[in-house]
Amino acid sequence: MSKAFVPTAAKPGVITANDLREGHNVWMCEDGWTADPARATLFEDEAIADLALLKAVGQSNLVVGPYLVEARRGPNGPEPTHFREAFRQRGPSNYFHGIQTVKQAVTQTEASNV
Amino acid sequence: MFDVRPVDTDYVRHRAAQFRAQVERRLDGSLTEDEFRPLRLMNGVYLQLHAYMLRIAIPYGTINPDQMRMLAHLAEAHDKGYGHWTTRQNIQFNWPKLVEIPDMLDKLASVGMHAIQTSGNTIRNVTTDAFAGAAADEYLDPRPYAELLRSWSTDHAEFQFLPRKFKIAITGAAKDRALVQAHDIGLRLIQKDGQTGFEVWVGGGLGRTPMLGKVIRDFLPEADLLAYIEAIISTYNLSGRRDNKYKARIKITVHERGLDVFKAEVEEEFANRRRDFHGADREALAIFKDRFAAPAFRNAPTDGYEAERAKNGAFRSWTDTNLHPHKVDGYASVIVTFKTHGETPGDASADQMRLLADLAEQYGHADLRVTHDQNVVLPHVHKSDLPAIYAALQKAGLAVANAGLTSDIIACPGMDYCALATARSIPIAQEIATHFKNNGLEDEIGKLNIRISGCINACGHHHLGHIGILGLDRAGVENYQITLGGDGYDIPAIGERAGAGFPYDQVVPAVDRLLRAYLEVRADASERFIDAYRRLGPAPFKAALYPEPAHA
Ligand code: HEM
Numbered sequence A: 001m002s003k004a005f006v007p008t009a010a011k012p013g014v015i016t017a018n019d020l021r022e023g024h025n026v027w028m029c030e031d032g033w034t035a036d037p038a039r040a041t042l043f044e045d046e047a048i049a050d051l052a053l054l055k056a057v058g059q060s061n062l063v064v065g066p067y068l069v070e071a072r073r074g075p076n077g078p079e080p081t082h083f084r085e086a087f088r089q090r091g092p093s094n095y096f097h098g099i100q101t102v103k104q105a106v107t108q109t110e111a112s113n114v
Numbered sequence B: 001m002f003d004v005r006p007v008d009t010d011y012v013r014h015r016a017a018q019f020r021a022q023v024e025r026r027l028d029g030s031l032t033e034d035e036f037r038p039l040r041l042m043n044g045v046y047l048q049l050h051a052y053m054l055r056i057a058i059p060y061g062t063i064n065p066d067q068m069r070m071l072a073h074l075a076e077a078h079d080k081g082y083g084h085w086t087t088r089q090n091i092q093f094n095w096p097k098l099v100e101i102p103d104m105l106d107k108l109a110s111v112g113m114h115a116i117q118t119s120g121n122t123i124r125n126v127t128t129d130a131f132a133g134a135a136a137d138e139y140l141d142p143r144p145y146a147e148l149l150r151s152w153s154t155d156h157a158e159f160q161f162l163p164r165k166f167k168i169a170i171t172g173a174a175k176d177r178a179l180v181q182a183h184d185i186g187l188r189l190i191q192k193d194g195q196t197g198f199e200v201w202v203g204g205g206l207g208r209t210p211m212l213g214k215v216i217r218d219f220l221p222e223a224d225l226l227a228y229i230e231a232i233i234s235t236y237n238l239s240g241r242r243d244n245k246y247k248a249r250i251k252i253t254v255h256e257r258g259l260d261v262f263k264a265e266v267e268e269e270f271a272n273r274r275r276d277f278h279g280a281d282r283e284a285l286a287i288f289k290d291r292f293a294a295p296a297f298r299n300a301p302t303d304g305y306e307a308e309r310a311k312n313g314a315f316r317s318w319t320d321t322n323l324h325p326h327k328v329d330g331y332a333s334v335i336v337t338f339k340t341h342g343e344t345p346g347d348a349s350a351d352q353m354r355l356l357a358d359l360a361e362q363y364g365h366a367d368l369r370v371t372h373d374q375n376v377v378l379p380h381v382h383k384s385d386l387p388a389i390y391a392a393l394q395k396a397g398l399a400v401a402n403a404g405l406t407s408d409i410i411a412c413p414g415m416d417y418c419a420l421a422t423a424r425s426i427p428i429a430q431e432i433a434t435h436f437k438n439n440g441l442e443d444e445i446g447k448l449n450i451r452i453s454g455c456i457n458a459c460g461h462h463h464l465g466h467i468g469i470l471g472l473d474r475a476g477v478e479n480y481q482i483t484l485g486g487d488g489y490d491i492p493a494i495g496e497r498a499g500a501g502f503p504y505d506q507v508v509p510a511v512d513r514l515l516r517a518y519l520e521v522r523a524d525a526s527e528r529f530i531d532a533y534r535r536l537g538p539a540p541f542k543a544a545l546y547p548e549p550a551h552a
């Protein structure tokens, strides 16, 4: 995670961090920060991403340790390319805890909306 | 200089209040994360892959029932109902919210517990034999000395910013179950010419450069313990490398400077420091020896125990594997393994913690120990109480007869929790345990020590496993290196890498081939895997791990 990642149209990225007060993983989205990685903003341009990262760093009253990381465009939103990010987006493999519970809640809400 | 603090509850409360104020200042923006990080680390608060993590000290693994119940309460009120025993005899909670940690620390303070010096470049939790004060092969109970070291090192002004973390282990038994050679300082209580003292080891450690410690003093009289340890650590504090984090542990200092040079410096410093110790430490030791006096053991028949063994096969096999010989006739130490096949090694639910607290109160002289292999021990149990304990453990899913067997695996949190991980370790442990249960080979294989780490920091002590497994990231894919021939106990040894790593789904098949080869080549059922490895060398085992491709 130490190498700075530079997003391009071919290799886009997302900005992710942890929620300061509670600790869970969050992703930068259009209206702030979300616990649903599928809603993350996908950055394809270095300058725009850098500016957004600066903004994220400035929001240290909300989040801890923001960083830019590679993601790919998926049918339902950005998807992880490295397994570390895949685990951050899912949660641990030994229990149904972490972001996977958020995703389940999102899916249930969507299902009840139709 | 040493001063005795009888009960540090006030100090611990004070530290908790301080941390509450620091969290408030972080939340209102008066502290940046860069300023706050070292403060939270001083209180055992890490930021992990999915959440914050709180590491709580369990000094030398000794914990009483009320403290255990408090951990159960924290698991339910502030976590997801469980905690994780670590190889350093501590407990970690994986899901606390930063805003709730001050409350957790207050609650811990109410039972004399804390998270101080569970992180950072300080002297960490002093570890010891989980059977201290109970083991049949023990010369002297190491806990009074461990407590002396704990109270001396807590908040020791000179040693708050060492070049790197510093770990001390101490044992008083013939068999070293505290892994003294794998610690920055290791102490073995010994007797010489009728005098009690220590054999002092220095410079052991695993991580990216695994090294076993070396003897720096054959015999240190017990009265000189603190002065000598202070001399070692202050010498290291000055000459340890602060320019490179990976070369900052004392093992590198000793290795680069040479044991003789280092020892000469330590001895000189010792001569100076010794003058500053005026006996307060010895008075404290006398108090601690009283505090750790043996409980009132009872003299009762064990007929009921023998009868139950004769008629209940499951009980018999549990007593065969999960008891440790006690120094008092009619007693045993009970190993409660947190290694149920398919479960996460070392995870304990709140209900299980409460059950242990109840059992310790009812049958175990109110004493509990967290072991470095992520289990819990009831050190003093009369054998006549074993059938009742077994029945209670069985109901809680904790009566698995697997202490020291294939499924008694040590595993660090790995990529399922740890921000530093390069691969997962927990599911590998779960799958190995389940595999050898399902194929029925676990009992036949017998004593075996498998250890898994999720990165080269080696928190799972993989170098000391008879079979060690290290998870790495090879070009974005999990890959596992296998080491063979490590040992922490009988003949301490660092395992040797067997060859190329295996992808995630090939680890269980590889271990399966390895253990089947062992069953083929062992002399008889009493020859353990490690013994066969020592007798035959790595060749037959490597051949099993890396079979020649069949020629068409
Ligand atoms: C999940 C958070 C954890 C983090 C961030 C962490 C980090 C580290 C690091 C960086 C080291 C290497 C230090 C060095 O070589 O200088 C280390 C060593 C160690 N850790 Fe952890 N660790 C974690 C959890 C654990 C757990 C859960 C255990 C026990 C199961 C553990 C037991 C150890 C031990 C025994 C060592 C010493 C290895 C040696 O001899 O060098 N750690 N840890």
Ligand code: SF4
Pocket: B412, B413, B414, B415, B418, B419, B420, B421, B422, B453, B454, B455, B456, B457, B458, B459, B460
């Ligand atoms: S060995 Fe690595 S992955 Fe495992 S707990 Fe330690 S730092 Fe984390």
